[in-house]
Amino acid sequence: MVYPFLAVFSRGLGVDLIIVSRVLATRALIGMIGPLFASIGDSRGRKLGMILGLGLFTVGTSVVVVWPTFPAFATALILTALGKIIFDPPMQAYMGDRVPYKRRGRVLAVTELGWSLAFIVGIPVMEFLISRRGWMSPFWTLTILGSLALILLNWIIIIKK
Numbered sequence: 001m002v003y004p005f006l007a008v009f010s011r012g013l014g015v016d017l018i019i020v021s022r023v024l025a026t027r028a029l030i031g032m033i034g035p036l037f038a039s040i041g042d043s044r045g046r047k048l049g050m051i052l053g054l055g056l057f058t059v060g061t062s063v064v065v066v067w068p069t070f071p072a073f074a075t076a077l078i079l080t081a082l083g084k085i086i087f088d089p090p091m092q093a094y095m096g097d098r099v100p101y102k103r104r105g106r107v108l109a110v111t112e113l114g115w116s117l118a119f120i121v122g123i124p125v126m127e128f129l130i131s132r133r134g135w136m137s138p139f140w141t142l143t144i145l146g147s148l149a150l151i152l153l154n155w156i157i158i159i160k161k
Helices: 003-014 017-038 040-044 046-066 070-096 101-133 137-160
Strands: none
Touching: 003 017, 003 040, 003 070, 017 070, 040 046, 040 070, 040 137, 046 070, 070 101, 070 137, 101 137
16 A cells, blocks of 8 residues: 555655655565565464464554654564565465365465455555545554454464364
């Protein structure tokens, strides 16, 4: 959600747009070290990898809620990117372990479709929230949704088994 609202976040934080763009570039560099973190699910278990990834995402968004400053925003971008990098491989492996081979491609395609639909649906929702409640409102919303997803994930993979 950051790219379409870069100027909004820049104004809200009182920071030049170029500085915020540099933080985005730094966040992109996280992808280069992604393979180091993506293997957490292999070494520590798929469940822990998913919970850690979603937890980092939620902590990242909540940092801005608690401390609405530029350093918190930069931290949030890095933590949320790291959370996604850690979450995706164990989630796909978890699905691969539980879904019969004949249906596996379709199930994994649906999970990938979720990211693009989150952008297509989420950006207008975030724009609505920003226009009504200000630049921090997406972080509140994503923190709440991330927390609910974390609870649901724990219930699905630990309690329900």
